[in-house]
Amino acid sequence: MSDQMSNGAEQQQASSLPMHVLAQYVKDLSFENPNAPQSLLPNQPQPQVNIGVDVQGQKVGEDIYELTLNLRCEARQGEAVAFLVELAYAALFQFPGLPEEHHRPVLMIEGARMIFPFARAIVSSATREGGFPPLMINPIDFAELYHRQSAEQAEQPQQPPF
Template structure:
């Protein structure tokens, strides 16, 4: 019985020692354009070709409190025309209590957008569906890879 209590205490301590707390999340900016409706929605139109851009930004808001904004830019073209355009900036306020400063940037730019992505994805899907198109379900994004590409190669410790 004491083993169960110890395991329960360990789980509570692990949960309370997570490096990031979500204080709030919100739509910061949202735009949907359907410039060629209703013609773009008529039967027989070509399948839209969708291009998706992703950007993540973080800025300090106070002591150990940061705003992380995930921006998704989705443009669908049918032939030479634009079928629809969706832009969403979805933000979150995160607190990083006790996390060493040198880890803040990586945690904010990887874990922050990872937590925000499902909500931004749902907004994009709802907008496209409400615009008369099938819901655009954005594939999961590898935020570790995105972070590595943005920060460039890291110097080797052995060099």
């Protein structure tokens, strides 16, 4: 019973975040399979996958922000590229009632966390349709990524956050 009550309280707290998702969309998607059909022949070595993540936010209207999650996944079999997936997945967010100084961290952390599963599914589907096993990207700590990017930006000349 107490577990149900605490779960309900956690759900209420999470849903009380003043954040609306207005739209989600693929901005750009590319899948390359440059060595097919050789890369798909039986007994090929397991590809070594390198995944790059970049999160960008910008103000696009009165209290409306676009967040773009850029994923680049390159798989190599030895020296040869097995596949390359590049995805720019975006969403529009609005923050009614949230003080403006909190917009950027909420967008870059919570917004990215919200759209990541959709981007992950697109990458997984693209690799599967390309003839490879579905690539399942591990969860990403967007808070740590945000803090790291903020520290790097603090070392550079000051620019407006949006």
